[in-house]
Amino acid sequence: MTDAAELRRRTAELLAAHPPAHTDRTDFLKARFDAGLAWVHYPEGLGGLGAPRSLQGVVDAELAAADAPDNDPRRIGIGLGMAAPTILGFGTDEQKHRFLRPLWTGEEVWCQLFSEPGAGSDLAALGTRAVRDGDDWVVNGQKVWTSSAHLARWAILIARTDPDVPKHQGITYFICDMTDPGVEVRPLRQITGEAEFNEVFLTGVRIPDRHRLGAVGDGWRVAQTTLMNERVSIGGARIPREGGMIGPVSRLWRERPDLRTHELRHRLLTLWVEAEVARLTGERLRQQLVAGQPGPEGSGMKLAFARLNQEISGLEVELLGEEGLLYDDWTMRRPEFVDFTGREAGYRYLRSKGNSIEGGTSEILLNIVAERVLGLPPEPRTDKDVAWKDLAR
Numbered sequence: 001m002t003d004a005a006e007l008r009r010r011t012a013e014l015l016a017a018h019p020p021a022h023t024d025r026t027d028f029l030k031a032r033f034d035a036g037l038a039w040v041h042y043p044e045g046l047g048g049l050g051a052p053r054s055l056q057g058v059v060d061a062e063l064a065a066a067d068a069p070d071n072d073p074r075r076i077g078i079g080l081g082m083a084a085p086t087i088l089g090f091g092t093d094e095q096k097h098r099f100l101r102p103l104w105t106g107e108e109v110w111c112q113l114f115s116e117p118g119a120g121s122d123l124a125a126l127g128t129r130a131v132r133d134g135d136d137w138v139v140n141g142q143k144v145w146t147s148s149a150h151l152a153r154w155a156i157l158i159a160r161t162d163p164d165v166p167k168h169q170g171i172t173y174f175i176c177d178m179t180d181p182g183v184e185v186r187p188l189r190q191i192t193g194e195a196e197f198n199e200v201f202l203t204g205v206r207i208p209d210r211h212r213l214g215a216v217g218d219g220w221r222v223a224q225t226t227l228m229n230e231r232v233s234i235g236g237a238r239i240p241r242e243g244g245m246i247g248p249v250s251r252l253w254r255e256r257p258d259l260r261t262h263e264l265r266h267r268l269l270t271l272w273v274e275a276e277v278a279r280l281t282g283e284r285l286r287q288q289l290v291a292g293q294p295g296p297e298g299s300g301m302k303l304a305f306a307r308l309n310q311e312i313s314g315l316e317v318e319l320l321g322e323e324g325l326l327y328d329d330w331t332m333r334r335p336e337f338v339d340f341t342g343r344e345a346g347y348r349y350l351r352s353k354g355n356s357i358e359g360g361t362s363e364i365l366l367n368i369v370a371e372r373v374l375g376l377p378p379e380p381r382t383d384k385d386v387a388w389k390d391l392a393r
Helices: 004-017 025-034 053-065 077-090 093-105 219-235 246-255 262-289 297-325 345-356 362-373
Strands: 110-113 129-133 136-143 154-160 171-177 183-188 197-208
Touching (some): 004 025, 025 093, 077 093, 077 154, 077 219, 136 171, 171 197, 171 219, 246 297, 246 345, 297 345, 297 362
Parallel strands (some): 110 154
């Protein structure tokens, strides 16, 4: 059984063999993965040691103290938080060994080809088609709101492989090479001025069957692993007290007494307490993950994350008054990650509007919490037993 002392010993060996100050960053990350210290709860040979997930912090603390490089998780969050657990759960041994190492080191960026113009909240209604042609699948369709598609080497993709069965049953899950012919990425400019999102057009894209995850027609079940992990990675990220969006507005309150009013103080205190409750709830959720895969509780965390971000950023803009209307740069950019706390209040206010859409809309997540957490009766769904091809569109 790998314990904390053993992990500290292994980490010390890694640092001795590959001193961070004298080792190329990528080489160090590869060595860390091969030593089983990337994600310690993964199996041996796949970046882990089969150790309890709770011990990852032991390794991270030792490496941080040694000023070792990390894998820039904000840049590769989709790969780490969504693609990796899905590949681990449903991939073949060949797929696991091919994809997990460069995914974790950041050599290969991933994106998520799920949402479509006509299948966002009702994701199972997706219309992108994949048709079998020998050892390949030929894919045609359009995806939208795809973060990091302009950077990605690989994508996790769900497509319809059988239109003659109900919508949830005719979906298959694939790994798509974003450099293949027929993949076109177009930027979607947001109200922040940036084009962090994209739309992706797939025209005659050939995906080998060896890049299928799970059984044919079982893509919806595979996708649930992705979606549950996505909501945890968005809403349950580990942050310190006064981390995240509450940090800048708290600092502003302390540094600018001229902006204070009694009413704003009351609102700030309320949001500070709610942010701390959400932070501690996220910590409890991560502890529960030690026992297995994330469940619908992650949807509740993502709901809280979206609401708090929007309310806190709104309070910050209001607190600043006329200064809150300033915005630094509307230049069209295609960033590598979202930087909520590294920009000014106007950016935070505008960008947080997307928090209630991305990773599952708040309306859909409320249904998930109501049905799967609280056990309330589900809404009537008249299309569950109707073939996808017969649905009104």
